[in-house]
Amino acid sequence: MQLTLFWIFSSLMILFGLGVITLRSPVSCAMCLVSSFISLAALFITLDAFFIAVIQILVAAGAVMVLFLFIIMLLNLQAEECRRLRFPVILGGIATILCFLILLSQVLASNPQFLEPIPALQSTLSDVKMIGMTLFHSFNLPFQIIGLLLLVATVGVVLLSRRTLK
Amino acid sequence: MTPLSHYLMASGLLFSLGLAGVLLRRTIIIIFMCLEMMLSATNLSLVAFSRYGIIHGHQNYDAQILVFFIITVAAAEVAVGLAIIVALFRSQQITHTEDLNRLKF
Incomplete structure (x- = not known):
């Protein structure tokens, strides 16, 4: 059950995150970020961090994103026009990100401690x-x-x- | 059940998406949103470590307090950053990073 919920919400989170960096209109980006934050709050709930999940929805997805939308409206931002892309910068950035992800997967595969299942909680306090x-x-x-x-x-x-x- | 590495990989992917956004996008506000996304990715890995590093049968709540502080600081940072963006727009009508090529106005 927890695994299914993890796959659903993490893929939603990554998809909406992709939407933030690919969509042209700033309002669509802000809406994608709100959805990404709500999926992140659902992931917090699968980790039994209920208080942090509620704070994430109230503060990050609520207050902060309303502030963002308000400023977008105030500045009257239009869709970002296509500008000349600087290819060395893009290549360097993609190489950095790929190196980071490869390093992360190597580290996670190196230690069997990372592959242990989730331990059970025995706490009675809320x-x-x-x-x-x-x-x-x-x-x-x-x-x-x-x-x-x-x-x-x-x-x-x-x-x-x-x-x-x- | 889900291993810890799944959560850490999802957090790393979200962090790289935010980094890619900071590098690729040109609108200042969207760069700022991507910074928020990177902060949330670190929050996810902290909460995962708190759930999997159990002490005395309950989660390690020190990590969750740290997440609470990160969310607070991020909210303060958003307020100040958006005020700076609005001040910049009012004095220079700049919303793209490439038009911002002087330090002193």
Whole structure:
């Protein structure tokens, strides 16, 4: 069951990811990215990470993508026109990506530890409770620092979007 | 059942797609979307490691906290980056990377 769900959602995720980098219209790209993020959230659910899956849908596929669509609308972006492609850059990029994928598959094939089936959970506590306990016991200081980071980002955005930049 | 290598390979494929998008596309906003895709790919591998690296019968929640922080930082980064893109468009009407050939306006 988990294997079937994995194949369905990972192939959907990769297909929509391909859509992001091949489609010309920016709105179609944004929609493909939303679908890719939702498939990714489904993959998180197959890994029993329910809290992260909900956060992924709410924050990444919801808030962030609405922001993207809003900016696309604001800038009135048209479909990207065909420009001259620089072949050395493209060849170098494809070679880099191929090397990365070949290296990854070699590493994954080298160790039988990567091929073990998924271990069973024996926890009785719920997922969100464990996340909260870890967050507020072991990671309290990083949590507050990240609140400060969000404040700084907000002030920075307000400053950047003033009428005149000095 | 699904082995860990499947999830890591899917994450690697999504990461390479994002990298290919950053290299091939010209519109700044789409490059930014591809950066988001690469961040999500790392999130997938972190969650997979958290599920397969079991301690005391439950998942390793430290990795999921790290994913939580990555999502937060990515949201802040998107807000600041989109503000920069809008400021750039307002002063120069630039939406393509190739038109952006000066550092100082």
